[in-house]
Amino acid sequence: MKFATIRMLAGAMLMLALAMPIANAKIFRVNVVGDPAQMDPITLSEIVAGRILRNVYEGFTATTEDGRNAPALALSWEPLATGPGFRFHLRPGVKFHSGRPFGAKDVKYTMEELLRPGAKGGLGASHLGSITGAKAFKDGAAPTIEGIKIVDDLTIDIAFTKQDVLFPIYPIFFMDSGIVAELGADWMAKASAGTGPYKFRQWRRGVSVDLDANPTYWGGAPKIEGVSFLIVPNGDTALSQYDAGELDFVDVYAGSIRRVLRDDRYAKDLIRVPRAQAVYMGMNQNLYAPFKDIKVREAVSLSIDRQAMIRGLYGNAAFMLNGAVTPGMPGETIGLPAPKFDPARAKALLAEAGFPDGKGLPPIDIASTEASKDELTYYADQLKRVLGMPVSVKVVERATFIRGMNAGEVAFFPWGWTMDYPDAATYLQDMWYSTSPYNRPRWKNIEYDALIDAALITADDSKRFALYHKAEKILVDDFGMVPLPITASVGLRKPNVRNVTLTPFGFSTFDRIEID
């Protein structure tokens, strides 16, 4: 019986050995935290798939390393003469991974797929709402989207019901309109349908997503043979794999950052940038009456020692956020004063508001998800100590919590909003406009809304930015947005790897990577 067991073990070991991947020196290997939901540009709605697919698919524009918007599949665009909308001139000579040429028909096809009734357009779909006829198409009342007109192979007109000056920079990945006919509905398991520098090779669930270089890429063939996204949920594991030479670049997860920053071995490989994520303390005035008083809101803000958080909690892997817009974002207000830590003034303000030493304040939960439990614990302890505010910690399951916030049902919460597209409106409009569903604390100001309305029909950048600055001042002065420290994206890059980095907007694209 023992002998049989040994044979079984030997068989098992052999099976494992056969599954061994082939090593290759010119593959760029980087970690991602989990499996992508799907390798599909239409249903795309989460970060891991987004990170992979932006090397496979492209949109009208691409975000550069310094946060500008550069033309990609659109060479240029101009306003329509007939009303709100744009005419896009597409880049000639671009080929999909299948070899078919990219053109206006593919733009139309992609937008229809995103809005197709019964299908499940992901994030891309949410940017198409202002196209004329989008709603009729989505409801199944019209066979095509009225506002999208092909002029010729490389020219397309898109008309809107109301002007949307940010349309060219929305992240919409265009896909090959001929792919389904060629490979069937489950094409994404076999190939990719993009124009980007890399094409899909394989997805080994729980192990890796592997891409091959696209030798016919319009921007020039990559200098490496491929990219491998290794699926590594545990940050400590990822670091050890980097140490062992199993990763060329490691995206360091929050839990391991401190270890990286304190280890001198890593100093020369280190990359540290602020995330494009606006972090704030949400205070819903409808749900907790004391928050109606601006003095109470200011007192809460003054009680938080942000510098101590940056140094102690985040081990210096964090940055001050002074306003509602993250550093480097087009449209940010330069030179806003940093929020202060002043316990004495906080106490005084709370007393002026009628709650000396917290007396008379009803008990309140400060809520968030498991990922923020350390921050929650600190805020609760700090508010209790400085203000005498009766705060308890409440950790909620993530989906339940987000649904609650979106429904305006959470009174007191620290949360962050990650940018969707590179313009300050991604925060100022989506997070703080009174009717936006993502205005989670339900802060409301009529003057602010009017300024944002005006900005969103102003195509000229500097004029639009001036309106943003006025609006942001109202928001911050009212302690609607109480900024909290933003954490850093931290990465480590092997010295033999060049032309890839982390930016506030995520990874730079991988098209120019070199490995020595």
Next chain:
Amino acid sequence: MRQLLRQRGGVIGLVIVVLVLAVALFGPLLAPQQFDATDLLNAWAPPDAINPLGTDKLGRDIASRLIVGAQVSLTVGLSVVLITLVVGVSAGMLAGFLGGAADRLIMGTVDIVLAFPEVVLAILLAAILGPGIATVIAALSLVWWPGIARLTRSLVLVQREEAYVQAAIVCGSTTAKILWRHILPNIAAPLLVRASVGIGFIIMAEATLSFLGLGVQEPVPSWGGMIRDGLPVLRSDPMLAVSSSVVIGLTIIGFNLLGDGLRDALDPRLRGR
């Protein structure tokens, strides 16, 4: 007791268990600092006079949190053992003594619970109930009672055939009286051993749930949660993971040694070996 003291391992186990119990009972008096007081600028401080084992990532005193964590672990361990003993022993005795439909119903339920891998079932239950100490106790009790019920039933089946029980039945004693007065004292020893060994495993199960993020809520500390928090920084700040691993390891070793000693002491067949 005298038998127990003859076992070297059992004595060591007893000493450890008594120590842990004392720490848990008198925790607030012993803790050098307040267990939930944060001090961010003093995060991950190395051991010194104020923080004998250093501090965690919020600058909280690790030693104090270990002491309060002992209360949590023992509360969970003892509650689960108590609950599962009451439920499992009653169910097992009824099933074994009554037989028939009651037996089929009870053992059918036991079979269904035992059909699930215990870790998976505990995770599922903890996820349904949401984090918290009551959840941990409920989830682990549900996973644990069927084993006790099965053991009790097999013990009762043996006792039922004994002359004293048959005599009691003939004399017209009520079922409750027979079970309580006659059978229970005769099956108590193996159950006691099982319970003692069980506490160690339950403490480990609680730590596993906390390790997976399904345990007690912040700011209340749990040893498993402390190990989880300490693992990512093992290289730079090993105190948290190491001290909590040592404490939980020692505690479970203590309960296991005590259980072994009890078994050897209570099992006449092993006596004198």
Next chain:
Amino acid sequence: MLAFILRRIASLIPVLAVALLVTFAAIHALPGDPVQVMLSDHSADKEMAARLRAEYGLDRPLPAQFVAYLGEIASGRFGLSFRYVHQPVADVLRDGLAISPLLAVAALAMALLIGIPAGVYAAIRRNRWQDTLLILLLVAGLSIPNFAVATFLVYALSVKLAALPVAGWGTWRQAILPVLVLAIPAGAYLARLTRTFMLEVLGQDFIRTARAKGLGPRLVIWRHAFRNTLLPLATSAGVIFGGLLSHTVVVETIFNIPGLGRLAIDSIFARDYPVAMAVVLLFVLFYAGINLLVDLFYLVIDPRVREGMGA
């Protein structure tokens, strides 16, 4: 014998049926709405939420969903995963299906190879210092939680000595640490059992007779004594195998192995009902299979059981 197997399988059916119902109820009782998980940060899009709810049939009453799920089981697809968009659960599971049983089998083999000799040795040296030392080691092996053991092993073997890969899955070297972590408590448990059984057997008359007949100690121990511990050991090995299988959940999480155990945790956290259902049910099936095997083993090894079964 065949009749026995069939009868055992038949007796499993009601348990499995109730387990199916219980699992379905439990998974649907998880707090948190899977549609909200799918939409994540952008869950305020009510239209999309309604669309997804209809697509996955989550807008129907629970009994109707249960009936639909039975149909999905019959079709072999086990439904569509929520997290892996548009993919049948069967496809999601296929890659990782063999991993957890493979880990458990390898760990059991390692545990047997270490545990049995250690147990026999301790029994032979009982109450001497070797025995005491071994017992302390065994209790420690049983007592330190596997995530703590894993950390120390990774730290020592992978980080400090760089002898083994840290994590991942694909080469046999990556399987060593997880198997070891699984095998340590199992081996310790087996060794303790072996010691106890051996002590019991060694005290019996036929061993004394064998010794009196002048048989060599090695022959007495292995041929006569150890042989008689096989049956109880086999039963325990079945139980241990079940435990190992269930602990792959923790080990796969630590070592980042894409097996069923990690899928169980991930799908429960992600509220991926169909995948969670299928994984939990698979674990239940594995358990049932193990118990069946143990019973069959009895049948083969112990003629008394075989005879008793006819009655």
